[in-house]
Amino acid sequence: KVVDAITDATKKAALQKELDEAKKQLEAKQAAAAAEKARQEAAEASVKDLFTNGDVTGTIKDTTDQEAIDKARKVVDAITDATKKAALQKELDEAKKQLEAKQAAAAAEKARQEAAEASVKDLFTNG
Structure with missing residues (x-):
């Protein structure tokens, strides 16, 4: 610790205060980064869950509906x-596009x- 080697109490206290503030800011930045990483992982899992076998390049699950897409969108x-x-x-948009195509096909059928x-x-004569 370089600050500990300083003998002037006033300077030492001022530097220690700056060091403490820097440490506090670093910890806040690390916490924010960890929270963002957790949000990204949750969003990725939510989007993958819309697709068969979690493959976002494939087709959506039969159970994927608008509610599931909206729920994933909130996480994203x-x-x-x-x-x-x-x-x-972009992956959510693909899920939405596939859902709309399924709904259109069902309506046409x-x-x-x-x-x-x-x-x-x-x-028949009676209808």
């Missing part, structure tokens, strides 16, 4: 690292079934 929104946040946002049912009913 808590990230402060813009680059990491943007990468996860329902419309086809209803049209077929109506056609069959039209074959």
Whole structure:
């Protein structure tokens, strides 16, 4: 400790105060970095959980719905690292796109079934 070697009590106290402040700021910075890392890991896990086998380059799970995507988005929104946040946002956008495609396909299938049912009913005089 260099500060301990100083004999002038006033200077020693002033330097010790500065050293204590620097240590406090370093600890706060380390705590913030650890918290950010934890947020990033949670967000990454939330996004991966939307996809089959956690593969964000694959397809979403059958159980992935808008609520699950919204929940993951909230976790991603808590990230402060813009680059990491943007990468996860891109994966969320892909999940949303796939969900919309599934919903559109389901709606189209329902419309086809209803049209077929109506056609069959039209074959009968009573409908």
